[in-house]
Amino acid sequence: MRDIVVIGGGISGLSAAYYIRKLAAGSGTEVNVTLLEEGGRTGGKIRTDFDGGFLVEGGPDSVMASRGRFMELCEELGIWGRVIAPSAQNGGTFIFLDGALKKIPSGMTLMLPTSIGSLAVSDIISYKGKARSAMEVLVPRRTDDLDESVASFVRRRFGAEVYERMAEPIISGIHSGNPEITSTKCTFPLLRKMEAEHRSIIIGMLKSRKGGKKGGAGFVSFDGGMACLVAALEAAVGKPAIRTNSRACRVSVDSGRDGLGRGYHIGMDDGTSIHADAVVFATPAFVTSSLLEGIDRGLASLLAGIPYNTIATVSLAYREDSMPGGAQGAGFLVPRISGMRLAAATWSSSKWAGRAPEGHYLIRCYFSGAYQDGRVAMDNDALVRAAEEDLRTVMGVTARPVLAKVYIWRNGMPHYTLGHDERVASIAAAAAAHGGIFVIGAWKGGAGVPSCISGAYEESRLVVDYISGLEVRK
Numbered sequence: 001m002r003d004i005v006v007i008g009g010g011i012s013g014l015s016a017a018y019y020i021r022k023l024a025a026g027s028g029t030e031v032n033v034t035l036l037e038e039g040g041r042t043g044g045k046i047r048t049d050f051d052g053g054f055l056v057e058g059g060p061d062s063v064m065a066s067r068g069r070f071m072e073l074c075e076e077l078g079i080w081g082r083v084i085a086p087s088a089q090n091g092g093t094f095i096f097l098d099g100a101l102k103k104i105p106s107g108m109t110l111m112l113p114t115s116i117g118s119l120a121v122s123d124i125i126s127y128k129g130k131a132r133s134a135m136e137v138l139v140p141r142r143t144d145d146l147d148e149s150v151a152s153f154v155r156r157r158f159g160a161e162v163y164e165r166m167a168e169p170i171i172s173g174i175h176s177g178n179p180e181i182t183s184t185k186c187t188f189p190l191l192r193k194m195e196a197e198h199r200s201i202i203i204g205m206l207k208s209r210k211g212g213k214k215g216g217a218g219f220v221s222f223d224g225g226m227a228c229l230v231a232a233l234e235a236a237v238g239k240p241a242i243r244t245n246s247r248a249c250r251v252s253v254d255s256g257r258d259g260l261g262r263g264y265h266i267g268m269d270d271g272t273s274i275h276a277d278a279v280v281f282a283t284p285a286f287v288t289s290s291l292l293e294g295i296d297r298g299l300a301s302l303l304a305g306i307p308y309n310t311i312a313t314v315s316l317a318y319r320e321d322s323m324p325g326g327a328q329g330a331g332f333l334v335p336r337i338s339g340m341r342l343a344a345a346t347w348s349s350s351k352w353a354g355r356a357p358e359g360h361y362l363i364r365c366y367f368s369g370a371y372q373d374g375r376v377a378m379d380n381d382a383l384v385r386a387a388e389e390d391l392r393t394v395m396g397v398t399a400r401p402v403l404a405k406v407y408i409w410r411n412g413m414p415h416y417t418l419g420h421d422e423r424v425a426s427i428a429a430a431a432a433a434h435g436g437i438f439v440i441g442a443w444k445g446g447a448g449v450p451s452c453i454s455g456a457y458e459e460s461r462l463v464v465d466y467i468s469g470l471e472v473r474k
């Protein structure tokens, strides 16, 4: 029986614990998996709270269904039936520009006008901006392999107006980082691929539509919120294997109980230590860095080089009669040029069923730390004030909310800056040089929940190969 310890009980760590057990069982390898989580609950950034009949998501509220292994995992866990699509009556998404909410036309891909027809009738950008974006089909492709910032990529292909008025809020929102230094290679690899293959993004999109390739199923959630996924994974991993309130402080090399291969000691904050034949670090990069400091300074310093930004969500609930304009749609984005503090808001109760009791609206405001320009202090009172004031400006809401819930994720989002792929490759190579050390997490192969699941799956295969190898050597 080999001992494998997974440090970190977010979606990456839970998925790793699940896949390691599953893959090991499939290959006839006996493993004992322990998951260590410093907090009192698992799920990490995934946090669903229930308060006064409202279902409030503090972290992710939806998942791109077609990405990675998300659908397979839900099927395996028996929770696909609990997956819900956005409500049919939801009336589109808006963008706050020039003091008004403007409906985003259909045919946008990541807020890029890949259908010129629908953009033509929209008032989001000027005639000059529309003409410039239509010229995208004529812009020559870049032939070098250098990384480019997403801001530069969009401006180069579609023009500055499309960047500032359409693309910027979604890029800085999804990745919570300044698009001027965000890597296109690592955050929007599909755009690079389309440019390389078709020269133009518009042409590439048209061809993929003609070829019957769909953009994939859209965003989905669960009837009981994102916590459904965490609960199902916890049940599959088994409660005895999960140790909450267990903070790992340091990891050191242990010669191994039987002298075969290297083992590791994991020092806990209560002074105890745990032996492991293999350790999976599913913590944020800066935590993994400090845990590995005593084993490999170079690896630790590479991990410490991945920047993180602070982000926050503020969910406010209102009585229906205090919002005469209503909130019919999915929500709205706020470009930086609008000068607001809010980056986006989701009209949660209109977008998803079961988020608010009858007669109420639930609005989730998103504050991005992308620019770190201090537009809003990241503390509870300041965030609620900013959310209320900005909702008054955008939607004319003057009533006080009946519920306010604030979630501040300090250093909560890894920022994939230029050269991120090279940093990750160096980290992976350095980690692989130590038998039995495996590193995963939102910083590595995509910050979205499905990417974390896929990253955990791929690394779990390596873990099981490594453990099986130890058995062969024995």
Ligand SMILES: Cc1cc2nc3c(=O)[nH]c(=O)nc-3n(C[C@H](O)[C@H](O)[C@H](O)COP(=O)(O)OP(=O)(O)OC[C@H]3O[C@@H](n4cnc5c(N)ncnc54)[C@H](O)[C@@H]3O)c2cc1C
Binding pocket: 007, 008, 009, 010, 011, 012, 013, 036, 037, 038, 039, 042, 043, 044, 045, 046, 058, 059, 060, 061, 062, 063, 064, 246, 247, 248, 249, 282, 283, 284, 287, 311, 312, 313, 409, 412, 413, 440, 441, 442, 443, 447, 448, 449, 450, 452
């Ligand atoms: C506000 C917000 C909104 C988001 N929205 C979406 C969305 O809509 N869709 C989407 O796909 N993604 C979204 N994301 C991104 C996604 O939620 C995260 O990238 C993902 O959940 C990260 O999972 P993880 O397991 O890698 O890390 P984490 O969730 O950070 O988990 C790491 C875990 O390690 C634990 N830990 C840390 N140090 C130690 C230690 N020393 N010992 C033991 N345990 C330790 C932590 O307590 C934590 O539980 C959002 C993120 C945020 C913050």
